[in-house]
Amino acid sequence: MPKFLHPKRLAQFTIKNVILFTLACLLTIIPSTFANQPDYQTIKISVTQTQQLLEQGETLYQAGRFTETITVLQQAVRIYQQENNNLGQAAALTNLSLVYQQIGAWKEADEAVDSSLKLLSWNNSTQKINVNHPKSDLEEILAQTLDIKARLLLTKGKPDLSVQISQQAEQIWKKLGNNAKVTRNRIDQAQALRVSGFYSRSLDILNEISQQLQTQPDSPIKVTALRGFGNTQQQLGNLEASQRILHDSLEIAQRLQIPEEIALTQLSLGNTARSLGKIEDAINYYQNAAKVTSNSLTSIQAQINQLSLLVEKGQITAAKILIPTIQSQLVNLPINQGGIYARINFARTLTTAKIGNQKEIAQILATSVQQAKTISDERAESYALGSLGAVYEQNRQWTQARNLTQKAIFIAQKNNASDIAYLWEWQLGRLLKVEDNIEAAVAAYDASIETLQSLRTDLATVNREIQFNFRDRVEPIYRQSVELLLQQKGEAKPDLDKVRRRIEALQLAELDNYFREACLNNQFVVLDEVVDRNNPDTAIFYPIILDNQLEVILKLPNQKKLIHKTNRVNSEKVEQIITQMRVQITQPDGSQQFKLASQQLYEWLIKPVETELQNSQVKTLIFIPDGSLRNIPMSALSDGQEYLVQKYAIAISPGLQLFEPKSLTRQKLNALIGGLSTIPKGENFAPLPNVQQELASIQESGISTVTLYNERFRSNILEEKINAQPFQVVHFATHGQFSSNPNETFILASDKRIKVAELDKLLKSRGQKLTEPIELLVLSACQTATGDNRAALGLAGVALRAGARSTLASLWQIGDDSTADFINGFYHELTTGKKTTAEALREAQLKLLKSNEYSRPRYWAAYVLVGNWL
Numbered sequence: 001m002p003k004f005l006h007p008k009r010l011a012q013f014t015i016k017n018v019i020l021f022t023l024a025c026l027l028t029i030i031p032s033t034f035a036n037q038p039d040y041q042t043i044k045i046s047v048t049q050t051q052q053l054l055e056q057g058e059t060l061y062q063a064g065r066f067t068e069t070i071t072v073l074q075q076a077v078r079i080y081q082q083e084n085n086n087l088g089q090a091a092a093l094t095n096l097s098l099v100y101q102q103i104g105a106w107k108e109a110d111e112a113v114d115s116s117l118k119l120l121s122w123n124n125s126t127q128k129i130n131v132n133h134p135k136s137d138l139e140e141i142l143a144q145t146l147d148i149k150a151r152l153l154l155t156k157g158k159p160d161l162s163v164q165i166s167q168q169a170e171q172i173w174k175k176l177g178n179n180a181k182v183t184r185n186r187i188d189q190a191q192a193l194r195v196s197g198f199y200s201r202s203l204d205i206l207n208e209i210s211q212q213l214q215t216q217p218d219s220p221i222k223v224t225a226l227r228g229f230g231n232t233q234q235q236l237g238n239l240e241a242s243q244r245i246l247h248d249s250l251e252i253a254q255r256l257q258i259p260e261e262i263a264l265t266q267l268s269l270g271n272t273a274r275s276l277g278k279i280e281d282a283i284n285y286y287q288n289a290a291k292v293t294s295n296s297l298t299s300i301q302a303q304i305n306q307l308s309l310l311v312e313k314g315q316i317t318a319a320k321i322l323i324p325t326i327q328s329q330l331v332n333l334p335i336n337q338g339g340i341y342a343r344i345n346f347a348r349t350l351t352t353a354k355i356g357n358q359k360e361i362a363q364i365l366a367t368s369v370q371q372a373k374t375i376s377d378e379r380a381e382s383y384a385l386g387s388l389g390a391v392y393e394q395n396r397q398w399t400q401a402r403n404l405t406q407k408a409i410f411i412a413q414k415n416n417a418s419d420i421a422y423l424w425e426w427q428l429g430r431l432l433k434v435e436d437n438i439e440a441a442v443a444a445y446d447a448s449i450e451t452l453q454s455l456r457t458d459l460a461t462v463n464r465e466i467q468f469n470f471r472d473r474v475e476p477i478y479r480q481s482v483e484l485l486l487q488q489k490g491e492a493k494p495d496l497d498k499v500r501r502r503i504e505a506l507q508l509a510e511l512d513n514y515f516r517e518a519c520l521n522n523q524f525v526v527l528d529e530v531v532d533r534n535n536p537d538t539a540i541f542y543p544i545i546l547d548n549q550l551e552v553i554l555k556l557p558n559q560k561k562l563i564h565k566t567n568r569v570n571s572e573k574v575e576q577i578i579t580q581m582r583v584q585i586t587q588p589d590g591s592q593q594f595k596l597a598s599q600q601l602y603e604w605l606i607k608p609v610e611t612e613l614q615n616s617q618v619k620t621l622i623f624i625p626d627g628s629l630r631n632i633p634m635s636a637l638s639d640g641q642e643y644l645v646q647k648y649a650i651a652i653s654p655g656l657q658l659f660e661p662k663s664l665t666r667q668k669l670n671a672l673i674g675g676l677s678t679i680p681k682g683e684n685f686a687p688l689p690n691v692q693q694e695l696a697s698i699q700e701s702g703i704s705t706v707t708l709y710n711e712r713f714r715s716n717i718l719e720e721k722i723n724a725q726p727f728q729v730v731h732f733a734t735h736g737q738f739s740s741n742p743n744e745t746f747i748l749a750s751d752k753r754i755k756v757a758e759l760d761k762l763l764k765s766r767g768q769k770l771t772e773p774i775e776l777l778v779l780s781a782c783q784t785a786t787g788d789n790r791a792a793l794g795l796a797g798v799a800l801r802a803g804a805r806s807t808l809a810s811l812w813q814i815g816d817d818s819t820a821d822f823i824n825g826f827y828h829e830l831t832t833g834k835k836t837t838a839e840a841l842r843e844a845q846l847k848l849l850k851s852n853e854y855s856r857p858r859y860w861a862a863y864v865l866v867g868n869w870l
Contacts (some may be wrong), residue, residue, distance in 0.1 A: 044419040050076045050088065057095070071321065073099065086304050087141055090116040094145045095588035096150065106156060106375040106798070112664035113149050120145065138175065143172035147185060154192050155337055156377055162192040180221070185211060187225055190232070203431060209244070223253045223261045228267055234272045238797060240742065242272045250436040263293035267302050276308055282309055292559040296332040297339060303329075304346050311353040332365065335371045340380045343368045346386050351394060360617045364389050379420065382411040385425040393431060402431045415624045415772045426477050429484075437674070438487055445481040452477070453505065470513045478506035483546050486566075496562040500542045500553050503626060507654055507796075514742060514797050515757075522562050528623065531557055535870075540653075543605050547571050547629045554609050565608040577601060577626045579789065585636060586812050586858050594857070595638060602637040604643065615649075620649040620838055620869060630792035632785060633811060638859035643857070645845050649838035651869035654796050663870045664728070664775050664806075664830070664837055672721055674708030675733030675781075680750055685735045688781055690820040697824035703729065703833050714751045721760050728775040730763070733819075736782035738794030740811070744785060745794035756794065760801040776837065777867075780823060795866060805868035806837050818859045822848055 057072040073096040080089035100109035145843060146169035154162040173181040188206055193202040198787070206229035209624065212220045226249035233242035245270045253261035270285030286306035290299045303326050310319040326346055333339035347364045350356035366389040366723045371432035372381035380790035386408035391400035405428045412421035429444035452474065482502055486494045519695045529540045540555040550567040574835040581597035584590030606613075613621075621644075622636050630652070644650065677691040699705050706721055708714075713734065722730070726780065736747035746753040754762065763774065784791035808826075810819075825847045829840035848860035 005168075021482065023227060034239070039169060049091070050079050053079070054092075056717060066099050066392050069099050072098065076786065084094075086119045087137060090119040090141055090145065091209075091646075093119070094141075094148055097148060097769075100153060101155065102334070106336075109152055113145060113152060116145050117142075117149065117396065120732050122146075123801065125461075126319065134644075138171050143169045143176070143181065146172070146179075147188065150188060150192070154188075156375060156819065158700045161191040162436050164191055166192060167456075183212070183225070184221060187221070189299065190228055198580075203229070208231055209413060218252045218256055220256065220258060220261060223249050223256070223258065223265065226252070227261075227265050229263075230272070231268050234268070234275060237742075238276075239272055239276050241368070243269070243276065246272060248380055259292050263289040263295075263298050263302070266292065266378065269307070270305060274305075278432060279309065279313060296329055297342065300326060300333060300342050301338075302345075304349065308345070308349045316353065316711060317357065319353065323350070323356065335374060337375065337377055337380060338439055339377075340368050340371050340377070340384070343371075344380070344384050344387055348390070351387070351391055354394070358391060358395055362388060365391065365662065375392065378411050378415050379417050381753070382396050382408045382415070382417060382424070383420055385411065385863055386420070386427060389424070389427060393427065398431055398434055405431060418451050418455050421453075422448045422477070423473070425726065429480070433484065438484060442484050442488065445484060448477055448788055449481060449502070449505065450524045469512075473514070474509060476505065478502055478509070479546055481548075481550075482544060484550065494564075496553055496564050499544070499551075499563075500624075502541060503544055504624070504654075505626075507626075509653070510793060511797055514740070514793055515801070523857050527554055531555070531622070535620065537617060538869075539606070539613060539616065539618045541622055543623070543626055544631055545571050545574055545629065550574050550604050554612065556612060557618070557710060559616075562843040563609060563612055566597075567604045567608075575628060575789070578632055580638075582632050585632075585861065590738075591856070595640075598636055598638040599640055599856075601632075602639050602644070606637060607639070617649065620651070620836070622651050622653050622869060623728035624653050627851075628789045631789060631797065631811065631859075631863055633861040635864075636857040645842055645849070645861070649836065649842040649869070651838045651841075651865040651867070653867065653869075654800060664868075668704065669702075669728050669831065670704040670706075670725070671698060671729035671731055672706050672708070672718075672727045673729075673731040674713040675717065675810065676710055676713055676735070676748060676750060678710055680752075682746070683735075683748060683753075685748065688733070688735070690817050691733045692818040694780065695731075698827055701824075701827040702829065703831065715750055715754055715758070715762070716751075718754075720826065722763065726772045727854055729778070730774050730776070731778040731780070731870075735813075736779055737785055738782060738791050738798065738811075740788050741785075741795050742794065742797065745778065745798065747782070756798055756801065759798065763802045763804070768814060774804040775806065777802050777807045778823075779807070779809040780819050782810050784811050789844050795864075799866040808837075808863060809865060809866070810862040812858075813858055814862050815854075818848065818854045821851075821854065822860065836870050841865050 001010065019181045053072050053076045057069050057076070060066075060069040060072060073092055076092040077089055077096065080086075080092055081438070091110045096113035097109045099422055099831040100106070100112060115639055120138060122142050122145075123140060127449060146165050150162045150166035150169065153159075158733055160857055166185055170182060170185045170189070173185055182270060186209055190202040190205040191211070193205070208226060209225045210229045213219075214750075215220065226245055230242045230246035230249060233239075233245060246265055250262065250269065251264040253265055260712070264291040265596070266285045269520060270282045270289065272310050273279075273282035283306055286302045286309070289302035290306075293299050293302075305323050307319055310316075310322065324781060330343060330346070333342055343364050347361045347368070365384050368384035369381055369388065372378070372384055388402035389401045389408060392398075392404060405424050407426040409421060409428065412418075412424060425444055425448035429448060432441035432444055452825060464552070485502065490495045513773055527540055531540060536557045542551075542553040542555075544551040544553070546869060548570050550569050550571075552563075552565040552567070554563040554565075556563065577597045577600050580593060581601060584594035584597065585596075621634070623629075625634070635650050637644040644694050673695050674696060675691040677687070677688050679685045681689055695707055695709065699707070704722075706727075708717055708721065734748045736744060739745045741857075742756045745756040748754075763777070795811075796808070798809075817849070822844050825844035826840055827841045828838065829835055835843065845863065848854040
């Protein structure tokens, strides 16, 4: 244990890190902290008869005998007071505050540190001190006391105030020229910013600190800084970087032989491995962290994370073995924020898995409510109350559940805790639905979604754990809300326009989730207006997958009233048919199963509105597909005689447009085209020998081109060329992949994989010089990730983030020769006729369909048009 504060020498006396959760505590994944054992800082004071008392206090503190330590420090405070030694009294009070924190006596801890600041004549409003002592001594004591005050605020769930106080301390340390303390202080600020959800600001601080520490020898502070850096990278979704940085932190901690630092870093590595999908690695890290540490809170954090992971993966038998071990340690947890959230997250994991004794779970949460009140942490109180309400909900005790949930909502709203308020508003909506109070339930769901949307631009929403649980904690709210809206009865009910706007909001939330930022803040146009104004032959389809029904909402041209059809089929059956169609369409021997799946989807989606489409003389269908429907080509739906593409031109829209759709100017088109026929070393892709022919066909179509082929198709050259002139068309003939993971969404250049975030920056960099957007981005030879039923989210992400009006891409990798034929036909139609982009795509597809060699859907159906169809 660190040395106790001593008047004769400098001894570190600050909490290096307090166990902090706040945003991440909303989930069962508990982040490791920078440390959790108080460390001590130096305070220089004159030697008095209190020296013996302080030495005695040091011994007691190191032995964990906190009650006796308090008695000794109180004696020291009285003696200093009698001597009129304000510096000594302030130092003793600050030490006393730390000991109170160890036993969860938060009120006393507050009073002690505030009394210390008062003795130091600190005026928080002016941030000045009255100097009645040697100035350097007073300033050093003051800076350390402010540090401790900041960490106490952070422990109590007040990170914003913590940052303010910490910044004040930083200025004093800078004035004193104590660089080590400045570094320590800035790490604390980064921690507080991370807890507040400001991960980018936290990352900037930690990145700067880590660079400064690179040339310095191994030290505990280096371990701490690197771990904080790695944690922030993990929460931002930069998982490979997080893993690398955390490994560096662990190696230093192991060389220095600091068990607690080793344990905390292994806990962090477990969280990163979990996010990477490396389940066995994550479990090993959690187990090692629990073994290495002597601190009960670190141990139980690691075990709770392991438990939640086992539950998530359905390993219930292994989870049940671990539960008694965790339960036996609950009594030893401190009454602080870390201990409270550990209890809550343990209880929530048991509730989610529906294992354990309900009364015992309820008791754990009831205790957590009282403990949260004890430390005046209203966020934790709200979280515990809402979680307790969930237990009563599961036990079908509706009245008690509703009362607890309403209390949780009140406290969360009072504290502007939107990041947990939406959970309880959702929970209230579920409870009201059970009571068949549909109107009140709709209002509760509306409130939850409004709260979620208010978080879009709040940096808290990039919390990696919330992103990780999007499908469990966010998506169901939108879908259940739609179900409720469709159940409303009365005049002008159900409100179909509200239904489709809600589904569009879900898709926007999915894209925010995908990129881990509120990425689509541009003004968008309403599709209805575009269609009614410019496209009298275009209809808009909204297929919506709900738990027990497949809904279709259809907007016909120049008709305000929306058409609504319902298919009574559960989502599992729908997903099964979609998967069957997606898998079999690419198989050489899968034609029969593909036809069955294709016809079934046609029966659900198109057949109910065939008459309306024919009567309205519709020629183009714009689909806003929901969920895994994005992974299949609507053009390949079949009525048993014809494919949909034989009847209509087809395009896909995410529902929101970044740019006003307008017709592509056919005269004097210019294009940047590039691709790879050879595969870079280390990449496991098949060569594309016909890429050169594909690029040549574009050149021969009359389009003015700049070509980057093979070795010249490099990221740096691409960036240079795309900024040189306002290209209307950008065409990449190279391997690529779309995935629900942005780190696995890329196109292949000769020097590296260009990931979606880099592609976004590269294509949008032209916007700094060139105001006109790219009219058409073409990505041939790409594919959606195998086995990823949300892979097309990557395609939608690329299409929207690229800043192009239209994106044409393939959902799966097809024959290199057929691609060349298709591209040749597409550009021919695009440049020689007066067809829209969607119609040019249709004609190119029909050309392959009518050929002897490429008539099967696996060749022509892969291509989808996303965005502007004009």
